[in-house]
Amino acid sequence: MAVTNEEVLNKIKEIVPKFGVNPDDVSDSSTLEDLDMDSLDVVEIMQAIEDDLGIRVPDEDLEDLTTIGDAVAAVVKNG
């Protein structure tokens, strides 16, 4: 089942409050650094996406990921 960038971004916005991040601050161009998030948060986001959307993103697609847009693209690519 294909998934759109918008759907994935909205899903990430749903998840981030548990990291203490305001969803309104989250856009494709925001970097993990901007949001004070790290690679462990990315792992948790990907777990929630796999749980909710059934999309499994391989670890190699998560390397060198710096923006939320990169994360969205990695999910869409594997959707």
Added chain:
Amino acid sequence: MAAPPLTKVLITGIGAISPGGVGADGLWEAATAGRSLPEGDVAVSPDITDMLTIKESRRLDKFARFGLIAAREAVADAGVNFEELDRERCGAVVGTGIGGFETIDDGMEILRTKGPRMVPATSVPMLMPNAAVAAVTKDFGIWGPGHCVVSACASGNHSIGEGKRMIEYGHADLVIAGSAETANRPLATSAFRAMGAMTSKGVSRPFDAERDGFVMGEGAGMVILESEEHAKKRGARVLAELAGYGATNDAFHLVQPDPEGRGAISAMRKAIAEAGIDPTDIDYINAHGTSTPYNDLSETKAVKQVWGDNTPPPMSSTKSLVGHMMGASGSIEAVVAVKSILENRAHPTVNLNTPDPECDLDYIAEGVREFEINTVLSNSFGFGGHNACLLFKSV
């Protein structure tokens, strides 16, 4: 040739979270109110909502959150600003009985229901017993020694005692020492109930003939320890001296104390000897006093042995008032010991209505007692047969 005298170790700050509430004052008010806990075998935990931000708390198990909050209180109470100190000369020892029970329990549930891929990546650093000391050292930027002591219900006393050693051996000038425990989870309570360690009647009644186990609680206690020189240089307000620490093992049974209290006797004697005083110099004993049939009898016997032909001083059980906080209990009771010295008041042992002919000491059953308290012995004995006693003196 005698070894040079070790530096005096002083207590300059205290902090606590207990079923009495958040804060050392809440604990002391609950203890000196002399009210029994509501009936039940688990005490209601204090509410810490909003005390930490989501960013601060999201990778901390509940026990580490408790430890961090109590440590912040103790640091504020001591007026310490780590920015002004040599942080390589500051240390921390934060013990626990279990560690991150919440994380273990929730993680196992996720593993069973959602499978291994959904287990949170941060589970291990959250459940590890040293998660609380990690949180505390990171929060304050403590660069000196830091570790976690695990010895069941003696963890608190061991942590504070080992903090004393850090300073005496010259490894640190200031140490945050204490412990935290939040084990109110079905795995722990079910096991304690099956073992008969928790009260089936819902009442903690230490030293009473009808005692049948403890009421479980969650909490954290923390003290700031400083060398005398460091406290002076900083102009710190001194609350008490930590004058003695004695630690031994029963090497007798996994959970049952040595019936004659052999290990408890030697731990008390070591703490008293280290303080350079005699048992008759002690004004008050803060008992381990769990309300289990075994502990209270063997502790009573042990105290009698230490005092020999002399009458032991009054002794009371904090656990009768705020529950048994497992690995946190020793450090909670250290806070109580300091308060007792500062206010010359000892809280009672509540629910002691039917005297046990074999437990025939003065347990302060009648209510809060006011008398001069300059020296307090505080006992902790843990599953595994680990004993740790602390000796506090007024300054």
